Amino acid sequence: MSTLLTCDSLSMRFGGLVALNQLSLAVSAGEILGLIGPNGSGKTTFFNVITGIYQASEGRVDYLGHDLARMRAQDIYRAGVTRTFQRSRLCLPLSIFDNLMIGNHRRLNHSLWFNLVRRSAFRAQFEEQYAQALALVRTFSQSLAERLFEAAGSVNMIDRRRIEICRALISQPTLLLLDEPSAGMTHEETRELMDDILIVREHMPGLAIIIIEHEMNVIERITERCIVLNYGQKICEGPYAQVAADRQVQEAYLGTE
Amino acid sequence: MAGVTVFAVLFLHAESQEEVMGLTLGAAAALLLLARFGWNALAAVSFAGHSRTGQAAVLIGVLIIAAVFYDQHFPLLMLASVLLYIVVCLGLNLQFGYAGVLNFAGAAFFGVGCYTAAVLTSHTSLPHLAVVLIGGLMAAGIGSLLILPVLRTHGHYAALVTIAFSILFRVFLEVNDTLGGPQGMKVQGMEILGWKLNDSLAFGEIEISFYANYVVLALVMAAVAFMLVRRLERSWIGLNLDAVRLDETACAAFGIDVARWKITAFTLGNFLTGLAGSVYAMMTGFVAPNSFTFGDSLILVSIVILGGLGNPWGLSVAAAIVLMLPEKLQFIQEYRLLLYAALVILILLFRPGGLMPRQVRSYLPGWKP
Numbered sequence: 001m002s003t004l005l006t007c008d009s010l011s012m013r014f015g016g017l018v019a020l021n022q023l024s025l026a027v028s029a030g031e032i033l034g035l036i037g038p039n040g041s042g043k044t045t046f047f048n049v050i051t052g053i054y055q056a057s058e059g060r061v062d063y064l065g066h067d068l069a070r071m072r073a074q075d076i077y078r079a080g081v082t083r084t085f086q087r088s089r090l091c092l093p094l095s096i097f098d099n100l101m102i103g104n105h106r107r108l109n110h111s112l113w114f115n116l117v118r119r120s121a122f123r124a125q126f127e128e129q130y131a132q133a134l135a136l137v138r139t140f141s142q143s144l145a146e147r148l149f150e151a152a153g154s155v156n157m158i159d160r161r162r163i164e165i166c167r168a169l170i171s172q173p174t175l176l177l178l179d180e181p182s183a184g185m186t187h188e189e190t191r192e193l194m195d196d197i198l199i200v201r202e203h204m205p206g207l208a209i210i211i212i213e214h215e216m217n218v219i220e221r222i223t224e225r226c227i228v229l230n231y232g233q234k235i236c237e238g239p240y241a242q243v244a245a246d247r248q249v250q251e252a253y254l255g256t257e
Numbered sequence: 258m259a260g261v262t263v264f265a266v267l268f269l270h271a272e273s274q275e276e277v278m279g280l281t282l283g284a285a286a287a288l289l290l291l292a293r294f295g296w297n298a299l300a301a302v303s304f305a306g307h308s309r310t311g312q313a314a315v316l317i318g319v320l321i322i323a324a325v326f327y328d329q330h331f332p333l334l335m336l337a338s339v340l341l342y343i344v345v346c347l348g349l350n351l352q353f354g355y356a357g358v359l360n361f362a363g364a365a366f367f368g369v370g371c372y373t374a375a376v377l378t379s380h381t382s383l384p385h386l387a388v389v390l391i392g393g394l395m396a397a398g399i400g401s402l403l404i405l406p407v408l409r410t411h412g413h414y415a416a417l418v419t420i421a422f423s424i425l426f427r428v429f430l431e432v433n434d435t436l437g438g439p440q441g442m443k444v445q446g447m448e449i450l451g452w453k454l455n456d457s458l459a460f461g462e463i464e465i466s467f468y469a470n471y472v473v474l475a476l477v478m479a480a481v482a483f484m485l486v487r488r489l490e491r492s493w494i495g496l497n498l499d500a501v502r503l504d505e506t507a508c509a510a511f512g513i514d515v516a517r518w519k520i521t522a523f524t525l526g527n528f529l530t531g532l533a534g535s536v537y538a539m540m541t542g543f544v545a546p547n548s549f550t551f552g553d554s555l556i557l558v559s560i561v562i563l564g565g566l567g568n569p570w571g572l573s574v575a576a577a578i579v580l581m582l583p584e585k586l587q588f589i590q591e592y593r594l595l596l597y598a599a600l601v602i603l604i605l606l607f608r609p610g611g612l613m614p615r616q617v618r619s620y621l622p623g624w625k626p
């Protein structure tokens with residue numbers, strides 16, 4: 001498969017703290033890459049840097065000819081990179097459907113004329129998007145799909161995670177970044193969630209996923225390759241079995257569990 | 258609806274302080290009872306569902322009230338003022354209720370509209386429809402001078418910028434002799450395509466107060482502004498504004514241009530405010546710096562909060578209450594700022610959504626999944 005994303009000596013410093021240290025890695029189209037490492041090792045920071053939330057201190061992130069390290073967050077999204085947040089960031093007073101449409105921003109028409117005056121065209125777009133949102137949420141949960149016009153704050157934590165993942169998927173991105181999607185879920189719920197993500201992925205050929213996860217059996221089951229971070233540095237890379245057997249990784253991370 | 262209309266008529270009619278007090282307490286009790294049985298929410302839902310019939314009923318209600326007082330200046334002036342203030346509050350609601358941009362200079366932007374009308378009607382012979390439009394554009398334009406600091410500074414600092422502007426504006430008016438200084442300026446009555454709004458109509462014996470003209474004009478303006486804001490809310494743009502208010506980081510991650518939507522809401526809101534101001538000036542025939550104080554801006558913000566942030570129906574009701582009550586109950590006049598402050602604090606404590614909290618967005622009236 002062709003290369004989708006290449007990071008070249010990417011660093012992120014907060015004052016004296018080096019959160020990412022000369023990180024280089026590559027992701028192929030269609031791949032699922034696991035990103036693991038102890039708390040504070042820079043995993044979330046890596047996501048924040050490539051989605052434009054933080055400005056990298058140095059280095060390049062090549063993505064389909066763009067340098068993400070020099071782009072604004074909103075342009076990175078338009079180029080097809082979406083994410084979930086480690087700590088849920090839904091707009092709780094808004095409906096579930098509203099939250100999904102926030103994620104669908106790049107596929108909606110935002111002109112004043114279209115929204116205020118051409119209401120029948122607006123209706124057509126609304127109905128089309130509603131059908132797609134419904135189909136997507138159904139893959140994850142039928143009961144959630146029936147509640148699309150209730151406030152996102154009215155559903156439980158697990159459903160909120162599902163909504164957040166749907167929000168990141170609905171615009172049909174090319175690269176999806178999942179930051180601990182299963183936090184707070186039981187093993188069974190986690191397994192279900194991962195299966196659902198894999199089902200959706202079948203309809204999106206070429207979608208690459210980078211997943212941060214502390215649950216090692218998730219990593220083992222769904223990733224083809226993992227990268228281990230420690231103090232912002234890459235200490236190991238390869239299929240899970242190989243990484244898990246690495247002595248350095250065991251000392252830094254796995255051994256502590 | 259009929260009940261509300263009858264009440265409004267009685268209220269405007271009431272002469273003695275006791276009568277007004279009684280009516281007010283009666284209404285408050287009725288509202289409390291409704292709230293107690295959850296009918297409050299029901300009313301809000303039914304409004305949302307049958308918006309066409311609801312809107313028609315309200316229009317007819319206002320016209321009935323106007324008809325009852327056809328020959329009295331004061332109640333009609335009151336009614337037209339409330340309608341124009343609703344336009345202003347709809348604008349503030351776009352800014353604060355949706356986009357989360359707190360604007361403490363509402364009265365100043367209203368004043369920009371008023372003074373634009375005063376200057377243009379006395380020094381030029383522009384058609385008055387153009388004057389009103391320019392009043393709106395001036396407010397929007399002067400607002401855009403503030404937009405950079407509003408965007409650059411976050412949260413409460415943005416509010417401080419508007420407070421500073423509000424105070425500056427008043428001082429500027431007071432020291433500026435070409436604008437009449439503290440004495441203010443006279444403003445010509447309005448004339449649209451030969452329709453002289455300051456002439457009273459007479460049908461044989463019956464003479465109708467000229468303010469009836471302004472009631473009709475203000476009603477049209479309020480209805481159009483109302484429709485505009487409702488449509489905006491029920492669109493992707495309304496969603497963008499809400500997202501900007503609730504989570505700027507999430508906005509950035511999903512391509513929502515925070516600056517663009519804040520500017521849109523701020524400019525559109527000031528435009529509506531300026532429009533209403535220029536009509537108001539021509540209606541009252543007189544403008545002076547005293548009417549555009551920071552305190553007046555606070556009252557406008559409190560109307561939006563009392564009504565329920567983001568709820569056009571709620572703010573319309575709140576505008577009527579907040580403007581009419583002190584006119585009728587003189588003893589409130591002196592304490593009105595204090596009273597509203599207390600009310601706003603109480604509401605924020607016990608009913609953060611306002612008197613009529615907003616429902617989740619429905620994009621198409623009557624649409625069911």
Ligand SMILES: Nc1ncnc2c1ncn2[C@@H]1O[C@H](COP(=O)(O)OP(=O)(O)OP(=O)(O)O)[C@@H](O)[C@H]1O
Binds near residue numbers: 017040041043046086
């Ligand atoms: N905005 C910030 N300002 C200062 N320091 C930060 C900032 N964001 C992250 N850091 C620091 O960078 C380091 C890496 O944090 P990061 O959140 O990337 O870790 P992580 O690998 O995601 O950890 P966890 O598994 O706990 O989520 C930490 O020491 C953190 O305190």
Ligand SMILES: [Mg+2]
Binds near residue numbers: 044045086
């Ligand atoms: Mg993290």
